[in-house]
Amino acid sequence: MCTMIAEKVQIAGSGKSRDRWFPIAQTYVSFDHPFHLQREHALNLDFVNEELGTGARVAVELTPEDARELATTILRLLDEGAEVETGPA
Amino acid sequence: MTDTRAYEGLIAETITVQGDGGDSIYAYFARPLGEGPFPAMLLLHHIPGWDEWYRETARRYAHHGYVTICPDLYYRDGHGEPEDVAAKVRAEGGAPDDRVVGDADGCIAYLRSLPYVTGKVGVMGTCSGGRHSFLVGCRSSEGVDAVVDCWGGNVVMPPENLSERQPVAPIDYTADLAAPLLGLFGENDFSPTPDQVAEHEAALQREGKDYEFHMYPNAGHGFFYYHYPQAYAAEAAVDGWEKIWDFLERKLG
Numbered sequence: 001m002c003t004m005i006a007e008k009v010q011i012a013g014s015g016k017s018r019d020r021w022f023p024i025a026q027t028y029v030s031f032d033h034p035f036h037l038q039r040e041h042a043l044n045l046d047f048v049n050e051e052l053g054t055g056a057r058v059a060v061e062l063t064p065e066d067a068r069e070l071a072t073t074i075l076r077l078l079d080e081g082a083e084v085e086t087g088p089a
Numbered sequence: 090m091t092d093t094r095a096y097e098g099l100i101a102e103t104i105t106v107q108g109d110g111g112d113s114i115y116a117y118f119a120r121p122l123g124e125g126p127f128p129a130m131l132l133l134h135h136i137p138g139w140d141e142w143y144r145e146t147a148r149r150y151a152h153h154g155y156v157t158i159c160p161d162l163y164y165r166d167g168h169g170e171p172e173d174v175a176a177k178v179r180a181e182g183g184a185p186d187d188r189v190v191g192d193a194d195g196c197i198a199y200l201r202s203l204p205y206v207t208g209k210v211g212v213m214g215t216c217s218g219g220r221h222s223f224l225v226g227c228r229s230s231e232g233v234d235a236v237v238d239c240w241g242g243n244v245v246m247p248p249e250n251l252s253e254r255q256p257v258a259p260i261d262y263t264a265d266l267a268a269p270l271l272g273l274f275g276e277n278d279f280s281p282t283p284d285q286v287a288e289h290e291a292a293l294q295r296e297g298k299d300y301e302f303h304m305y306p307n308a309g310h311g312f313f314y315y316h317y318p319q320a321y322a323a324e325a326a327v328d329g330w331e332k333i334w335d336f337l338e339r340k341l342g
Binding site (some may be wrong): 002003004006007008026028029030031033035038039040041044046048050053055057059083 | 136137166167169170172173174175176177179180181182184216217229242243252279280309310312317318319320
């Protein structure tokens with residue numbers, strides 16, 4: 001909130017919190033103060049299910065550099081996966 | 090000043106108070122034992138939520154002789170571990186300003202209703218709580234007698250950052266500030282930046298307000314947070330707390 005850079009994305013997936021798997025319904029994406037990472041700002045991902053209460057949350061805090069690297073890797077692997085599923089373009 | 094011969098004790102517990110719109114909300118309450126009368130403090134918590142640091146800080150104020158209340162400003166957003174609740178509030182753009190001011194007014198009224206309170210009430214907060222403390226100093230219908238803003242970000246807000254929850258930049262309320270203000274800031278902070286602090290200071294000067302701002306070199310955002318090594322700046326923290334006790338003694342004592 002200090003940066004005001006935050007969005008909520010509706011998604012469907014599964015996530016594992018401390019002791020259980022649960023259906024993920026939303027992801028909070030923010031560039032703001034992290035809770036744990038020792039930086040003033042971080043790229044924060046909170047995979048949550050609001051209907052299950054605030055404890056249904058898997059949190060990840062990344063440096064901006066690592067978040068970009070991860071995003072690039074995710075997109076590359078998604079492209080490779082699409083080739084496996086549909087064959088080369 | 091601690092006197093080794095003096096009796097000392099405090100009580101601290103969770104209570105329920107009436108907040109904005111008459112809603113019942115939780116608050117952490119800490120007070121020195123004894124007849125008093127004592128001055129009082131309202132603590133407005135930061136973005137990470139109604140957490141351990143704020144409970145410790147409430148007890149610290151009680152140790153220094155202040156009847157202290159710290160409301161759960163995220164009460165309506167859910168319960169559980171503070172940071173899980175805070176993550177939700179962060180995604181929704183923070184607590185609504187009007188609701189925070191309403192919750193603060195409920196707490197101030199509660200403090201003034203207590204037989205062992207002098208009637209003098211100050212407000213203090215860090216990070217978003219610093220911003221909210223300034224807002225309360227400007228907008229509270231109950232009124233406060235002193236405001237401590239520790240590195241409150243988004244007092245100066247560009248129009249594109251205004252939202253339904255934060256519809257007015259706090260700096261625009263500066264003319265309404267009705268209590269002396271102490272501000273503590275770090276030169277390496279990104280929110281507020283030194284330029285934003287200077288802009289706020291210029292507004293306070295223009296309006297002829299009673300204020301004291303201190304800008305610490307080698308300190309960034311959250312320099313009181315000893316549990317957060319990257320943020321903690323020992324020299325600034327020690328001096329900052331001394332400035333707070335001195336300011337409150339002068340304004341509430």
